[in-house]
Amino acid sequence: MAWNEPGGDNNRPRDPWGGNDQGPPDLDEALKKINDRLRGLFGGKPGGGGGGGGSIPRAVFGVIGGALLVVWAVMGFYQLDEQERAVVLRFGKYHATLQPGLQWNPPIIDQVITVNTTKVRSAGFREVMLTKDENIVEVSMSVQYIIDDPEKFILEVRDPEISLQHAAQSALRHVVGDTTMDLVLTEGRAAIAGEVTQRLQNYLNSYGTGILVSKVNIDEGKPPSQVQGAFDDVIKAREDEERVKNEAQSYSNGIVPEARGRAQRVLEEASAYRDQVIALAEGEAERFTQLLTEYRKAPEVTRERLYLDAVQTVFANTNKVLVDVEGGNNVMYLPLDKLAPRTMGGSEGSSGRSGISDRQMRELTDAVAEQLRREAENASSRRGGR
Structure with missing residues (x-):
């Protein structure tokens, strides 16, 4: 007889593995055993009848439901730090914006989105654009910002940071398009950054992004790489111009005060000379009046005195005298520096130009007159012998 042919008392198929020929346990019997065990655990009687036969008691569902409710309630508590704000969506709709502290929201019902409102975020850009004077420049810019309004940042715009990038590029192009290339490459960066900040904030406010721009920095402004060499030459020439100006200013700072000092000295010397000349002129006028x-009172005496004073002044300033002898053909030369020592007893100490006294001058004058008289006599005798 084959293994699957009916046989035995109940005409059941035989077990091909040699086991007992009974079939699998009854499912109802297995469920009954499990029910009895649960009843034993929760105080019921195994196999008990009544209206609750074959079912789990309601207390079991109550305990399980209470435990799940406690877990669900505990999961709703959370803590917000001082720098954080939370936007609550209830069933997908905006409900509230929560401040720092211990908060509770029903899980599954509410969706809580936490945002750091004090963290300074940064975004960088590098763009090639056209300036007002139709030159191409490459500008790199960095924007620092914070989230000022969490509700707008999360709900108003789908991707506010992408909107920030587009707005920053637009603002930068607008400002650079109204600026000349020289200002973009040199000293105009600070003014450009300030104008871009104001224009960018206006754009973000109109978009409703909830972003507050803290600072905009123009990190670099340079010409395209193809013409970098020419621009470097221009910048070097400007630096040389500035250096020469500084050197000229330094030279001016040194020479101008010196020239002003010399001019002041000349003015003071001229003023002193003027006062001196005026004083001498007044003194000479007074002297002339007295003379x-x-x-x-005495014309002859005064005339002789003036003559002697004049001769003394002339002889004091020269040591040579040329005399035209009357009736002669030659001019006589008198070396006073040699005549004076012989006349004055050979004293060399008294032969200085400014050291001749009145007495010595008279002696010298007498000696000259005597010499002239002798020369005149000799000349007369020579004429008589002829």
Whole structure:
């Protein structure tokens, strides 16, 4: 007889592995055993009848439901730090914006999105654009910003940071398009950054992004790489110009005060000379007035005195005298520097130009007159012998 042919008391198929020929356990019997065990655990009687036969008691569902409710409630508690704000969506709709502290929201019902509102974020850009004077420049810019309004940042715009990039590029192009290339490459960066900050914030406010721009920095402004060499030459020439200006200013700072000092000294010397000349002129005028008074009293004496003073002044300033002898053909030369020592007893100490006294001058004058007289006599005798 084959293994699957009916046989035995109940005409059941035989077990091909040699086991007992009974079939698998009854499913109802297995469920009954499990029910009895649960009843034993929760105080019921195994196999008990009544209206609850074959079912789990309601207390079991109550305990399980209470435990799940406690877990669900505990999961709703969370803590917000001082720098954080939370936007609550209830069933997908905006409900509230929560401040720092311990908060609770029902899980599954509410969706809580936490945002750091004090963290300074940064975004960088590098763009090639056209300036006002139709030159191409490459500008790199960095934007620092914070989230000022979490509700707008999360709900108003789908991707606010992408909107920030587009707005920053637009603002930068607008400002650079109204600026000349020289300002973009040199000292105009600070002004450009300030104008871009204001224009960018206006754009973000109109978009409703909830972003507050803290600072905009123009990191670099340079010409395209194809013409970098020419621009370097221009910048070097400007630096040389500035250096020469500084050197000229330094030279001016050194020479101008010196020239002003010399000019002041010349003015003071001229003023002193003027005062001196005026004083001498007034003194000579006063002296002339006094001489005129004396001359009127004694004309001969005064005239001789003036003559002697004049001769003394002339002889004091020269040591050579040329005399035209009357009736002669030659001019006589008198070396006073040699005649004076012989006349004055050979004393060399008294032969200085400024050291001749009145007495010595008279002696010298007498000696000259005597010499002239002798020369005149000799000349007369020579003419008589002829």
